[in-house]
Amino acid sequence: xxxxxxxxxxxxxxxxxxxxxxxxxxxxxxxxxxxxxxxxxxxxxxxxxxxxxxxxxxxxxxxxxxxxxxxxxxxxxxxxxxxxxxxxxxxxxxxxxxxxxxxxxxxxxxxxxxxxxxxxxxxxxxxxxxxxxxxxxxxxxxxxxxxxxxxxxxxxxxxxxxxxxxxxxxxxxxxxxxxxxxxxxxxxxxxxxxxxxxxxxxxxxxxx
Amino acid sequence: xxxxxxxxxxxxxxxxxxxxxxxxxxxxxxxxxxxxxxxxxxxxxxxxxxxxxxxxxxxxxxxxxxxxxxxxxxxxxxxxxxxxxxxxxxxxxxxxxxxxxxxxxxxxxxxxxxxxxxxxxxxxxxxxxxxxxxxxxxxxxxxxxxxxxxxxxxxxxxxxxxxxxxxxxxxxxxxxxxxxxxxxxxxxxxxxxxxxxxxxxxxxxxxx
DNA sequence: GAGCGTATCAAACACTTGTTTGAAAGTAAA
DNA sequence: TTTACTTTCAAACAAGTGTTTGATACGCTC
Numbered sequence: 038x039x040x041x042x043x044x045x046x047x048x049x050x051x052x053x054x055x056x057x058x059x060x061x062x063x064x065x066x067x068x069x070x071x072x073x074x075x076x077x078x079x080x081x082x083x084x085x086x087x088x089x090x091x092x093x094x095x096x097x098x099x100x101x102x103x104x105x106x107x108x109x110x111x112x113x114x115x116x117x118x119x120x121x122x123x124x125x126x127x128x129x130x131x132x133x134x135x136x137x138x139x140x141x142x143x144x145x146x147x148x149x150x151x152x153x154x155x156x157x158x159x160x161x162x163x164x165x166x167x168x169x170x171x172x173x174x175x176x177x178x179x180x181x182x183x184x185x186x187x188x189x190x191x192x193x194x195x196x197x198x199x200x201x202x203x204x205x206x207x208x209x210x211x212x213x214x215x216x217x218x219x220x221x222x223x224x225x226x227x228x229x230x231x232x233x234x235x236x237x238x239x240x241x242x243x244x245x
Numbered sequence: 246x247x248x249x250x251x252x253x254x255x256x257x258x259x260x261x262x263x264x265x266x267x268x269x270x271x272x273x274x275x276x277x278x279x280x281x282x283x284x285x286x287x288x289x290x291x292x293x294x295x296x297x298x299x300x301x302x303x304x305x306x307x308x309x310x311x312x313x314x315x316x317x318x319x320x321x322x323x324x325x326x327x328x329x330x331x332x333x334x335x336x337x338x339x340x341x342x343x344x345x346x347x348x349x350x351x352x353x354x355x356x357x358x359x360x361x362x363x364x365x366x367x368x369x370x371x372x373x374x375x376x377x378x379x380x381x382x383x384x385x386x387x388x389x390x391x392x393x394x395x396x397x398x399x400x401x402x403x404x405x406x407x408x409x410x411x412x413x414x415x416x417x418x419x420x421x422x423x424x425x426x427x428x429x430x431x432x433x434x435x436x437x438x439x440x441x442x443x444x445x446x447x448x449x450x451x452x453x
Numbered sequence: 454g455a456g457c458g459t460a461t462c463a464a465a466c467a468c469t470t471g472t473t474t475g476a477a478a479g480t481a482a483a
Numbered sequence: 484t485t486t487a488c489t490t491t492c493a494a495a496c497a498a499g500t501g502t503t504t505g506a507t508a509c510g511c512t513c
Contacts, residue, residue, distance in 0.1 A: 047460080063359060066273060069501060079462050084502055086460095151271060151359060152415045160419045168420065190437040197409025198402045204412065205401075207360045211368045212376065229398040233445035240444040255490080277471060287492050292472055294490095 048086050050076040055097040060143035064094055064153035094155040100141055100163040102131065107170045117177035122231040124174065125199065129227040132203045133218040146203050168192060178238050191238055198230045256294050258284040263305040268351035272302055272361035302363040308349055308371040310339065315378045325385035330439040332382065333407065337435040340411045341426040354411050376400060386446050399446060406438045 054075035058067040069083050069090055076082070087093040110124045131142050145163060148156045171192040176183075179191065202209070202218075209216055216222075262283035266275040277291050277298055284290070295301040318332045339350050353371060356364045379400040384391075387399065410417070410426075417424055424430075 090501065149412055149416055156415065160416055164416055165420060187437065193409055194406045194441050198405040200409065201401055201405025204357055207364065208357055208368055208372055212373060229395065233402050236448040237441035237445040298471065
């Protein structure tokens with residue numbers, strides 16, 4: 038590489054570009070050429086460094102920030118209700134904040150709608166732990182009187198609300214062009230989801 | 246067309262096949278050749294009858310069943326709380342029941358994650374009316390003390406829970422291979438979402 | 454400098470995509 | 484039958500896909 042400023046390892050630049058493009062276009066929509074263009078690398082670089090487009094995706098995936106979020110939450114000295122609110126807030130920032138470096142969640146969300154060879158790894162390393170974490174947190178709130186199936190559905194209710202704002206973004210923007218996911222809006226959304234869900238959880242089983 | 250049993254108009258067979266394939270693979274993932282193969286038609290048929298793949302999608306979209314569902318619900322002689330439960334139940338059947346002929350919702354859900362030229366029509370003719378309908382229903386339940394932004398978020402909370410089961414299906418199936426969306430399971434899910442949401446709505450604003 | 458393994462490159466490859474073409478077949482009124 | 488029009492078809496087209504190739508440059512040890 039003779040271009041000045043391109044001293045960074047090609048491999049790393051490819052990974053960064055790949056995360057960008059995969060999160061924007063999905064696995065199928067992303068092209069090796071576009072990734073290489075953004076990385077300032079030759080088309081052959083992907084094959085050379087990662088074997089294939091599949092291999093690039095596999096290496097581009099890592100879920101550190103998601104794991105850290107859960108760890109920090111589990112260690113927080115607060116009642117489970119408050120911790121649920123904190124989790125939702127952090128999770129929504131991760132999902133919606135464009136300044137947030139974590140494009141991982143966006144790739145993840147993409148994969149849901151359009152499973153690719155990468156989905157298995159994502160499920161194993163990110164989604165399964167996330168579901169488990171949330172199920173434990175919900176269990177602390179609702180107690181033991183709720184069955185496992187119903188507990189799972191409670192976790193799904195929370196995750197469903199959170200991911201809605203992410204994956205419906207193209208639609209919501211068409212319906213309300215003035216909508217912006219700035220920090221204030223994200224906080225308001227997170228607070229709504231937390232309140233809505235806590236009431237849903239707390240009074241669950243009281244009517245049946 | 247000389248093949249026996251292929252007497253049905255090519256145009257109609259193309260539309261049927263298109264709805265199938267679009268709902269399975271999304272707009273980008275669907276190929277004209279696969280659609281024509283299932284319709285027993287020549288590749289050129291799409292261009293001839295619909296001008297292009299885009300045109301085929303536009304004609305393949307119609308949201309009769311979704312509109313009827315809303316109309317029937319609005320006419321039902323029941324309190325808004327019960328009508329919300331009925332709506333969620335019908336909507337979940339439409340989303341999850343594989344026997345249900347309405348592949349429209351599946352196409353719709355696909356489009357969210359991967360917007361195509363068809364999304365504008367979908368938003369205008371299906372999603373916007375759906376959001377309005379649900380907002381009116383929620384308004385009946387929560388009364389006038391809740392602002393418009395918060396009201397919208399309530400509708401999103403409900404829609405988010407519903408669509409979660411649909412668009413996370415590939416993940417949930419990997420996590421719980423025994424999961425089947427049979428009629429009993431769909432009813433249980435719908436009941437959970439209705440209970441969870443009603444409590445979320447009813448007690449909204451009581452803690453703040 | 455010679456030799457060697459790594460990295461990069463332009464170019465090509467094999468394949469799939471949506472679309473077009475021009476001929477053939479069918480249909481129905483004149 | 485002739486005529487005009489619609490529909491279907493195999494084949495081809497142009498563009499885009501992931502991947503491979505063989506040459507070239509680089510950085511290093513000897």
